[in-house]
């Protein structure tokens with residue numbers, strides 16, 4: 001690990017003023033940043049420890065939703081009564097991720113900004129455009145079991161590893177950010193990026209900007225939802241493919257459909273056109289299969305990960321079916337119903 | 338990649354004064370900010386019960402309790418824990434040397450083979466008891482999934498934890 005300055009501000013203004021240099025990093029739970037620093041992937045000049053800022057609450061919004069402070073630990077968020085009762089999709093996705101120890105340390109803001117688990121990104125001895133822009137992408141033509149099937153570019157085929165973010169994409173959350181220049185909000189779909197020719201940028205957060213909260217709109221999909229995560233072992237493993245499905249049914253007909261995919265792209269993947277296709281229809285595997293076909297029409301495997309295309313198709317159909325039956329995937333009992 | 342240099346006008350502090358309560362004892366130390374809690378415990382405080390398996394959050398061998406919550410000590414910088422209470426495997430037994438109910442149960446159920454993962458398993462199990470989220474075997478397994486056992490002692494580990502949970506539920510005087 002390189003040597004760095006350590007700062008522990010107690011006010012937001014102080015924290016923001018300490019983070020104007022792009023080589024400064026905010027430190028939250030540390031479960032991703034410290035790991036990357038041990039590998040020399042991250043070599044910050046200075047760490048601004050944000051854990052003493054007042055960003056640890058969950059508040060009701062006037063619109064009937066919730067505002068989740070950036071420091072709320074993943075474990076606490078997953079168990080909070082307002083989340084388990086009103087946004088069980090989010091709770092379920094959180095509980096599908098990492099381990100109890102990691103969820104105790106990991107924060108809402110840090111989870112959003114965790115970096116890819118691409119093996120080559122982690123290995124400083126190999127070229128990687130995300131780590132070292134312009135150096136090349138060792139994953140293309142290499143080991144690609146974890147890699148993207150949607151939205152990849154010739155410069156980077158990495159995936160975003162978060163489970164929580166897949167649920168937040170489906171729920172259409174809004175990210176609140178602040179910097180020394182002021183505050184703004186970012187719609188969840190616009191928060192993370194596709195790699196294009198700038199894979200070094202995971203998100204549209206500008207240097208120095210701090211995530212202060214994640215806001216959930218009132219619509220919570222507390223009946224017809226499911227988070228289905230498929231992985232190499234049943235717990236404590238990143239998703240190969242995951243699906244957050246949420247439906248609103250009126251008189252047995254789909255009135256609203258939300259679908260987000262994890263493990264398949266550089267960001268949680270949503271396809272609004274595909275979601276629209278099932279509106280006004282009775283829920284069923286055929287209709288859901290057509291949604292999956294639309295989403296995956298542009299999918300491309302890299303070799304090792306070709307299996308993800310049929311796996312994603314089945315996972316989409318199954319998760320939508322679970323949502324329609326109000327029989328969400330259980331994260332303790334792993335059998336897929 | 339080039340070595341980081343301090344921005345102009347900022348003095349780098351190579352050791353930060355930090356106050357920790359470790360297994361009930363107050364410890365005041367100047368700690369370099371890049372020291373993990375795991376390395377602090379093992380290398381400076383000679384508390385070698387906490388084990389280093391992967392050093393990357395992937396195995397759970399380094400699990401300790403911070404203010405009663407289980408975390409991976411390899412991914413925590415010690416300086417960030419100023420003011421907290423840390424419990425390691427050395428702090429679970431009674432002051433008179435009597436074993437903690439989880440330690441007894443691990444022995445009774447043969448919950449280990451080589452023993453390398455055991456301190457992490459036991460601290461993690463104490464965290465699980467504090468969380469009070471698991472009662473069934475399936476729940477215990479899932480909530481202990483952050484602790485890998487290379488020897489595969491899993492069935493006996495679950496037996497030991499289940500035993501303690503059941504005893505605690507039937508005897509409210511059992512220590513927390």
Ligand SMILES: Cc1cc2nc3c(=O)[nH]c(=O)nc-3n(C[C@H](O)[C@H](O)[C@H](O)COP(=O)(O)OP(=O)(O)OC[C@H]3O[C@@H](n4cnc5c(N)ncnc54)[C@H](O)[C@@H]3O)c2cc1C
Nearest residue numbers: 028029030031032033097098107109110111113162163211
């Ligand atoms: C072995 C292992 C398995 C895992 N498995 C899973 C899994 O299955 N599913 C899953 O979803 N995740 C998994 N994770 C990842 C884990 O969820 C993330 O590491 C965690 O959510 C990051 O949160 P943190 O608070 O620890 O972030 P940190 O490590 O503190 O920070 C991560 C990044 O975010 C930045 N940051 C932090 N907070 C803010 C903020 N408020 N504003 C702006 N920037 C900020 C930091 O500067 C840093 O760049 C796993 C991790 C490990 C080590």
Ligand code: SF4
Nearest residue numbers: 118128129137156157
């Ligand atoms: S896929 Fe992206 S992160 Fe992985 S090596 Fe290529 S450029 Fe780097």
Ligand code: FES
Nearest residue numbers: 390391392397411
């Ligand atoms: S040593 Fe910390 S999780 Fe393996």
Ligand code: FES
Nearest residue numbers: 450452486487488
């Ligand atoms: S007893 Fe050997 S690793 Fe668990």
